[in-house]
Amino acid sequence: MANIRNLDPGASPLDYYGSELRRLRVEADLKQGELGSIVFCTGSLIGQIETAHKVPTRELSERLDAALGTDGHFSRLVGLVLRSQLPSWFQAYAAMEAKATYISTYQAQLVYGLLQTEAYAKAVLGVRFDGDLDAQVAARLERQRVLERDEPPLVWVVLSEAVLRQEIGGAAVMRGQLARLLDLQERPWLKIQILPFEAGAHSGLMGTFNMLRFEGDPDLVYTEDFVQGHMTANPQAIREGSLRYDHLRAAALSVEDSAERIARVMEERYAHQPGSDGRGVA
Numbered sequence: 001m002a003n004i005r006n007l008d009p010g011a012s013p014l015d016y017y018g019s020e021l022r023r024l025r026v027e028a029d030l031k032q033g034e035l036g037s038i039v040f041c042t043g044s045l046i047g048q049i050e051t052a053h054k055v056p057t058r059e060l061s062e063r064l065d066a067a068l069g070t071d072g073h074f075s076r077l078v079g080l081v082l083r084s085q086l087p088s089w090f091q092a093y094a095a096m097e098a099k100a101t102y103i104s105t106y107q108a109q110l111v112y113g114l115l116q117t118e119a120y121a122k123a124v125l126g127v128r129f130d131g132d133l134d135a136q137v138a139a140r141l142e143r144q145r146v147l148e149r150d151e152p153p154l155v156w157v158v159l160s161e162a163v164l165r166q167e168i169g170g171a172a173v174m175r176g177q178l179a180r181l182l183d184l185q186e187r188p189w190l191k192i193q194i195l196p197f198e199a200g201a202h203s204g205l206m207g208t209f210n211m212l213r214f215e216g217d218p219d220l221v222y223t224e225d226f227v228q229g230h231m232t233a234n235p236q237a238i239r240e241g242s243l244r245y246d247h248l249r250a251a252a253l254s255v256e257d258s259a260e261r262i263a264r265v266m267e268e269r270y271a272h273q274p275g276s277d278g279r280g281v282a
Contacts (some may be wrong), residue, residue, distance in 0.1 A: 007051060013050045013080040016104050020077065022050040024068050039063040044166045054084060055135035058142070076158075085132075085139040089228040096231070097219060098146050102213035104156040106204045106248050108194075109166060111177060112157055115192075116143050117182060120177040123169025147190070155190045160204070164265045175270040178262050185259050185266050193252035194261045203247035 009019040025035050025046070032050070033043030039060060048054035056064075061074035070072075082169055086094055097103065099112075105112050110124060121140045126133055146152060167174055184190050195202060208223040218233040221241040 008061060011153045012052070013077070013084045014055060014155065017074070017081050017184050018050045018052045018129040020064075020073070021056075021064065024051075024070060024073075024209070028032040028068055035064075038067045043062065054215050055081060058082070064143055072150060079142060079145075082139045085135045087228075093127060093222050093229055093231055094143055096212055097143065097210075097215060098215075100212040101215050102154045102155050102156075104158075104245055105210040106160075106209045107163055107243065108160045108204060109163060111153045111159065111163055111170070111181070112210075114155070115142055115157065115181060116140065116144075117173070117177050117180050120168055123173055136243060147187075152189055157190075157192045157247075157256065158195055158204070158245070159192065160195050160259070161265075162192065164262060165269060172271040172272070175266055175272065177180075178270065180264040181262050182259060182266075185255070191255050192258055193249060193255060195248060195252045196261065200253045202251050203244040205218075206244075209241060209244075211238075211245060 007015055007019055007022075009016045025032070028035075028040075031043070031047060032046040036043040036046045040063065041060065044053060049056050056074070057076055058075070058078050064070070065072055074245070084092060103114070111120060112118075118137060118141060122137050123134065125136045125140070128256040139246075147155070164178065168177075170241070181192055185192055195204065208224065212220040212222070219238045220231055220233050221237045222229060222231045224230070250276045252258065
């Protein structure tokens with residue numbers, strides 16, 4: 001109980017979520033274990049969320065709304081909670097990404113975050129993160145909700161062929177990830193091109209970058225180093241980024257040929273092997 005009394009609802013979205021859960025649970029005259037039984041989790045998990053020691057999932061939040069009759073209260077709050085789990089230096093970019101009407105990105109090493117499967121994201125984040133990995137993965141997947149909007153942004157992705165061939169998380173994880181890319185190609189507003197090895201020297205050799213466009217606001221260019229991200233609306237940077245991206249698209253395979261390259265790599269490099277489902281590393 002000391003933890004509950006000391007919880008500051010204004011300290012973070014997670015603290016506020018926890019305090020609201022406790023308040024509404026008490027109003028409903030339910031013990032933690034009783035509420036847990038209703039929403040198919042343990043009373044201990046309810047307690048950990050109420051004391052801001054555990055990050056709730058979107059699925060659990062929807063069940064809490066149904067159990068407590070809160071008209072979507074927790075489903076709305078969980079978006080803020082999950083975004084707060086992103087690295088502090090990345091949160092500003094994620095907020096702008098969610099508002100963009102057009103997203104273009106060149107990725108030299110990894111699949112763009114909006115396109116990652118859960119298993120791939122977990123393998124990527126698990127390499128360098130020693131905190132709540134599940135919360136970090138959930139936060140990354142939460143970003144992808146922008147793709148499910150009634151009017152999603154236009155998205156154009158150029159991936160180095162190295163992204164397809166760099167095995168992340170094992171063959172099964174990679175096969176699932178490449179299958180996801182092929183599925184996404186079916187969406188008319190999302191295009192993926194592969195920059196093949198045979199393209200040689202190209203305008204993306206300086207590294208990964210993203211460009212965001214908005215209705216009525218300046219364009220943005222976003223880059224990262226190994227410490228943090230950098231976002232700018234400087235007109236010269238926008239001009240340079242646009243020129244580099246146009247060159248990358250011109251050097252890349254067509255959308256149709258890119259889909260063929262993805263499928264070929266998936267079959268040749270990550271063909272299913274009996275008895276190997278990749279779950280041990282995903």
